[in-house]
Amino acid sequence: MNSASALSAYKKTIKHTENPRQIERRILARMNNCLIESRERFDGSPAKPERLQILSDGLRDALSDNLKLWQIFKNDLVREGNALPGELRADLLSLAIFVETHTTRVLVAEGNVGALIDVNNSILGALSGQTGEVA
Numbered sequence: 001m002n003s004a005s006a007l008s009a010y011k012k013t014i015k016h017t018e019n020p021r022q023i024e025r026r027i028l029a030r031m032n033n034c035l036i037e038s039r040e041r042f043d044g045s046p047a048k049p050e051r052l053q054i055l056s057d058g059l060r061d062a063l064s065d066n067l068k069l070w071q072i073f074k075n076d077l078v079r080e081g082n083a084l085p086g087e088l089r090a091d092l093l094s095l096a097i098f099v100e101t102h103t104t105r106v107l108v109a110e111g112n113v114g115a116l117i118d119v120n121n122s123i124l125g126a127l128s129g130q131t132g133e134v135a
Contacts, residue, residue, distance in 0.1 A: 025127035030119040034062035051109035
């Protein structure tokens with residue numbers, strides 16, 4: 001079995017074994033873990049040159065992937081026919097805008113990764129069915 005057919009089989013299996021909420025949670029957790037790997041070094045470094053090096057060492061890619069996921073969430077939230085209640089959609093859209101804005105700050109070594117991880121953790125908790133506020 002080549003890699004393309006293996007990937008296709010995997011995607012079909014996921015569609016039949018995971019609901020959309022589980023898929024979102026799994027993908028967001030993977031993105032968040034990539035951010036967590038660099039959090040201590042990046043957030044603990046006050047020097048911009050060192051922060052820029054950490055971005056080059058892989059954090060930039062992790063931030064880009066996380067941002068793409070949030071853009072997907074945002075596009076789904078504004079889609080006509082989205083079944084989430086209006087207030088929840090508005091709260092999640094606010095978070096998506098925050099993620100976009102804050103990611104831009106982190107990419108120029110001005111913000112901290114921890115804030116993005118906190119947002120992701122909040123959503124992961126909600127997707128896991130844990131009680132508490134989403135926003």
